[in-house]
Amino acid sequence: MPFPREEVAAAVERYHEMRRQIDSGEQPGFGVLADFYTEDAVYIDGAWGRVEGREQIARWLEESMVGLGDWKFPIEFTAIEGNDVVVKWTQVIPGARPDGSPYTQSAYSRLIYAGDGRFSYEEDVYNMVHVLEDLAASGWQPTEPMNLPPGSPNRDWSIPEKPG
Numbered sequence: 001m002p003f004p005r006e007e008v009a010a011a012v013e014r015y016h017e018m019r020r021q022i023d024s025g026e027q028p029g030f031g032v033l034a035d036f037y038t039e040d041a042v043y044i045d046g047a048w049g050r051v052e053g054r055e056q057i058a059r060w061l062e063e064s065m066v067g068l069g070d071w072k073f074p075i076e077f078t079a080i081e082g083n084d085v086v087v088k089w090t091q092v093i094p095g096a097r098p099d100g101s102p103y104t105q106s107a108y109s110r111l112i113y114a115g116d117g118r119f120s121y122e123e124d125v126y127n128m129v130h131v132l133e134d135l136a137a138s139g140w141q142p143t144e145p146m147n148l149p150p151g152s153p154n155r156d157w158s159i160p161e162k163p164g
Contacts, residue, residue: 002082003115011036011117012085016075023072030065034058037122038114042160044123049153064149067142070094073107085111085119091126095138103134112159121159 002008015036021027034057037043043051043060051060072092079086086108093103107126114120134140 003113005080007115008080008083008085008113011113011119012078012080012087012111014117015111015119016078016087019073019075023074030061031058033061036117036119038118038120040160041114041119042121044121044157045149045153046124046126046128047149047153049150050156063147067144067146069143083113085113087111091131093134093138093140095140097137103138103140105130105134120162123157 015033018027018033018036022030022032034054037054037057039054040052041054041057043057045051045060045064048060048064051057071094074090074092076088076090078088089107089109091105091107093105095103097103105126107124109125110121110123111119112121
């Protein structure tokens with residue numbers, strides 16, 4: 001049964017505001033986003049694979065972003081349909097192309113709202129080849145030594161079945 005649209009929209013707006021605070025440097029890192037997930041949430045990332053549980057998601061959000069301190073992730077728009085939320089965002093790597101335009105990649109996230117201001121699932125979709133091409137073209141260097149994704153991540157993007 002879908003939650004009231006107003007409730008879903010309010011959670012999404014709080015989530016967006018926290019992302020804006022992270023991008024502006026008002027928040028120290030991405031780990032604070034874990035508060036937006038249920039204890040048993042599942043997060044799927046294109047490079048890192050499947051991460052399960054709020055505590056693991058918090059750790060992963062911090063570890064996966066090490067070295068990317070100068071990247072930005074502005075949100076372009078959001079669509080809400082029942083408990084499903086799609087967020088269209090852009091990944092911006094520092095530097096500019098010869099024509100002056102930024103190095104950007106298109107990305108989408110699907111989140112499933114679970115009540116109490118939290119999401120039970122997120123799947124991020126982006127083109128890793130495009131990211132790697134822009135990294136090479138830009139000459140970008142990490143702000144600190146990075147953590148690399150696993151060589152063989154869990155690619156299971158299935159949504160967990162809820163009892164009942």
